Amino acid sequence: MDLKRLRKKIDSIDKHLLQLLNMRARTILDIAKIKREKNLPVYQPQREKEIIERLCSLNKGPLKNAHLKNIFTEIFSSCTSLQQPLKIAYLGPQGTFTHQAAIKKFGKSADYINCPGIKEVFGMVSSQKVLMGVVPVENSIEGVVTHTLDMFIDSDLRICAEIHLRISLNLLSKEKDIKRIEKIYSHPQVFDQAENWLKTNLPGRTFLSCASTSLAAQLCSKERKSACIGSEILAEIYNLHILRRDIQDYLHNITRFLVISNFGVAPTGKDKTSILLSVKDKPGALYRILRPFSQQGINLTKIESRPSRRKAWEYFFFIDFEGHVEDKKIQKALSVIEKNTLFLKILGSYPKDETQT
Secondary structure, three states: OOHHHHHHHHHHHHHHHHHHHHHHHHHHHHHHHHHHHHOOOOOOHHHHHHHHHHHHHHOOOOOOHHHHHHHHHHHHHHHHHHHOOOEEEEEOOOOOHHHHHHHHHHOOOOEEEEEOOHHHHHHHHHOOOOOEEEEEEEEOOOEEOHHHHHHHHHOOOEEEEEEEEEOOOEEEEOOOOHHHOOEEEEOHHHHHHOHHHHHHHOOOOEEEEOOOHHHHHHHHOOOOOEEEEEOHHHHHHHOOEEEEOOOOOOOOOEEEEEEEEOOOOOOOOOEEEEEEEEEOOOOOHHHHHHHHHHHOOOOEEEEEEEEOOOOOOOEEEEEEEEOOOOOHHHHHHHHHHHOOEEEEEEEEEEEOOOOOO
């Protein structure tokens, strides 16, 4: 077949795809009507996860499953926005890794609102000015984001999803030749994470610290002979060239983000649950909290302590474990645990994000 005939074939396939996409969209609108009548939430991450897993199991290529997931994330985003505006708050400014994580989860059709701090993200969701919020909770190198954990102590919001994002630091510039770079803007933490690469590849340059990688990109976009370090999305926002990719010293740098909302989600079969508790101040108290998990065969994935800020030497414990709060073995464990706590709050059960990109 010649090129002209192959392109004609592509045009025919695209026409068919367009018809199918609009057929899907009309069906989504019918579903939305039923959801409104039954007062069901528009966003149901367990359903999206089921669709992706089913399609990946059917996929025979040449499209990779990762590409398939990206395509359907945008389809989900567009179809959800037909039901109601999908407003998502995130820790800003625009172009941060939290912004990138939000887009990874909800696609580009959502309406994103950046907030100056984690407290403001919680506030936007609590006041129902947005449907959901995205905040960082831990990094595989730097550890937990304590302010996010602290916000859950007094908040009634739920965790409805998690997002794993591989942190890729990129050298961005208006210039096309790295040899022309004389100064580099970025956040101090980012300079630390790319310290070895910078010493080896750009010795003797001037390094200028900024409050955020987004501000660094703004400054860089207005100057010649300068560069910045940040996420790939900044290149798109500020029309910059990507001179070098993955310049971070540790390539396996993953940040976990939480999606917070006013609603819970149904089980998917591959879930995680987060709880917050405070133990009684007596010998063996923590052991009595952890023992029921072992007895029920529940796998703990994280435990983190934070000062209560209410009483000296009193601590809250944040615990993540596999499974959904509706699982019988988890209900049995929690019923025993509750008897040995001063305070117990279920922060949410949600689908596990098993991706690392």
